[in-house]
């Protein structure tokens with residue numbers, strides 16, 4: 001392919017991207033083309049002038065990109081980690097005024113001009129310019145083996161960087177003609193075009209065929225930092241339906257910065273009480289705070305424990321494989337509870353509107369999905385302690401073998417376990433990488449899913465390429481790595497606020513077992529508690545914090561105060577804390593939601609919060625296996641410099 005080197009000036013366009021994630025709260029989704037879950041089309045800007053299509057070629061282990069831009073000038077495209085310019089991998093191409101195509105591979109080493117790669121690894125397949133439009137079709141191997149200059153395409157999230165200019169060889173700065181878009185390029189995505197609001201308005205017939213139920217809420221937030229608000233909704237159906245996908249829409253995208261997560265739950269009245277009698281009143285009320293850990297709750301939050309869906313910041317649509325749906329309206333008078341975690345760090349009084357769309361069908365599918373939530377106990381106040389100034393502190397949440405056994409076997413008739421088909425990997429803002437690990441018979445299986453570039457601002461419920469079979473007695477460990485160096489010398493503990501941490505993963509599964517399973521752990525051995533120097537604490541509602549109760553000399557201190565002012569963070573103290581957090585036995589709680597009349601009853605234990613009195617056998621011990629560990633597949637499998 002003929003190519004020529006461009007004046008370096010135009011590359012300055014990319015520099016403007018430095019450190020900026022322009023599409024932070026983007027609600028744009030890529031949509032399925034030709035029913036191929038690995039072929040996607042997306043318009044990357046408001047003006048609809050930059051269109052990107054990509055097709056994953058699994059056999060050749062490469063991606064074909066197809067870019068169409070409304071310009072006669074140059075077109076830029078690239079990959080980076082967390083939107084950072086440093087280390088990004090870029091191409092610039094187009095067709096010059098003499099009709100000759102050009103296309104080169106660059107890399108950026110800092111806030112300076114990107115440098116042409118010695119090894120040209122992006123392969124131009126076709127370049128054309130017609131009217132005001134430039135099209136480029138090019139291929140990129142998942143891994144070019146040019147580790148110094150190219151970014152491998154992996155399961156981890158990547159920032160796609162895009163830019164274009166009006167002319168080929170003279171740059172005028174049109175600052176709006178650039179941006180980034182976070183994407184899992186290799187994940188299957190089954191979102192149909194008719195889920196795109198713009199497409200829907202142009203194709204009303206297709207839109208009608210894809211039915212949706214809206215869970216919409218407008219709330220004026222009180223002047224407080226963190227609010228978990230729950231509302232109750234009666235379903236409008238007279239017979240059973242299957243939910244096939246979800247999408248979240250903010251009518252005003254600016255509102256998105258105040259919504260941290262949303263959870264949709266199914267409600268079940270206690271035995272002997274009708275659904276309408278129990279939930280009718282609450283559904284006509286404005287709702288209630290969700291987690292009032294230290295006092296009885298008037299509204300029926302604890303009776304709505306079954307999780308149906310979870311959305312996190314930046315999350316785009318998820319559509320299920322075509323053989324799976326989530327049951328809706330199984331009972332007469334079914335109610336859902338909709339929980340929203342509002343984040344309001346400036347404590348202003350703001351008005352926020354959001355709509356969670358549930359797409360559904362009355363053509364019931366073969367399998368019904370359930371949700372399993374795993375990871376660290378919440379709010380994780382003593383298990384999650386991240387020392388100040390740590391670059392990569394690790395926290396593990398276990399689902400013990402005794403717990404998978406308990407969760408899966410009672411309803412698994414054929415011994416085949418369950419098939420997990422999607423994951424929602426979650427931490428708060430200090431999380432840097434996550435992985436869901438899987439152990440069986442003293443062996444580590446490939447990680448179920450992972451993201452080494454975890455980005456709090458893009459939390460996607462990701463469909464797996466192959467569903468993963470989970471058998472009774474399997475052990476699952478969810479691992480989160482945190483960076484506290486940007487916290488100005490503060491240690492971080494577990495909690496509900498965005499600025500405290502969580503380590504939790506939600507998964508969808510089907511076959512044999514259905515409903516909601518909870519499998520969360522904490523370290524509470526004497527050795528660990530001795531190291532920590534505290535033995536008990538409690539939730540303080542006025543402070544919205546965990547407060548130490550024992551030993552007496554620290555009673556009354558918040559956990560935040562305790563770990564920041566009463567621990568001497570020496571190297572040895574940190575190292576021992578990390579060792580205990582990873583290798584001390586953990587206690588997994590896996591309360592079994594029992595069945596009433598064949599239906600899952602999701603009420604609280606008799607003490608309102610914990611399950612001990614309902615289910616004395618709900619705790620199981622689990623230890624990190626010391627066995628040869630599974631490794632990510634080696635990345636480089638070909639000769640570098642194939643492209644040119």
Ligand SMILES: *[C@@H]1O[C@H](CO)[C@@H](O)[C@H](O)[C@H]1NC(C)=O
Pocket residue numbers: 053066067068135137
């Ligand atoms: C690339 O995009 C152009 C313009 O959108 C389209 O005509 C063409 O079919 C696409 N080619 C492939 C291989 O996807």
Ligand SMILES: *[C@@H]1O[C@H](CO)[C@@H](O)[C@H](O)[C@H]1NC(C)=O
Pocket residue numbers: 131132
């Ligand atoms: C190309 O763009 C110019 C300037 O925006 C416009 O005047 C012209 O009509 C466009 N031509 C075509 C073929 O769209």
Ligand SMILES: *[C@@H]1O[C@H](CO)[C@@H](O)[C@H](O)[C@H]1NC(C)=O
Pocket residue numbers: 251252254255256258350351352353
């Ligand atoms: C949310 O959207 C509404 C309606 O567009 C707007 O009036 C309000 O200012 C927005 N609030 C925030 C905090 O973005």
Ligand SMILES: *[C@@H]1O[C@H](CO)[C@@H](O)[C@H](O)[C@H]1NC(C)=O
Pocket residue numbers: 224225226345346347
């Ligand atoms: C907001 O309120 C919280 C308590 O809810 C307080 O800790 C925080 O300092 C306040 N922030 C601002 C910006 O006023």
Ligand SMILES: *[C@@H]1O[C@H](CO)[C@@H](O)[C@H](O)[C@H]1NC(C)=O
Pocket residue numbers: 218220351352353
């Ligand atoms: C909040 O926003 C909604 C929709 O934008 C509007 O109908 C409502 O009046 C607003 N409420 C307040 C108190 O501003």
Ligand SMILES: *[C@@H]1O[C@H](CO)[C@@H](O)[C@H](O)[C@H]1NC(C)=O
Pocket residue numbers: 488
């Ligand atoms: C960091 O801590 C120092 C000293 O306590 C303080 O002066 C500064 O304002 C803090 N910076 C931030 C971003 O919190």
Ligand SMILES: *[C@@H]1O[C@H](CO)[C@@H](O)[C@H](O)[C@H]1NC(C)=O
Pocket residue numbers: 535536537538549
């Ligand atoms: C912790 O304190 C609570 C009351 O605040 C008490 O019920 C519980 O037994 C204590 N736990 C331990 C391990 O001492």
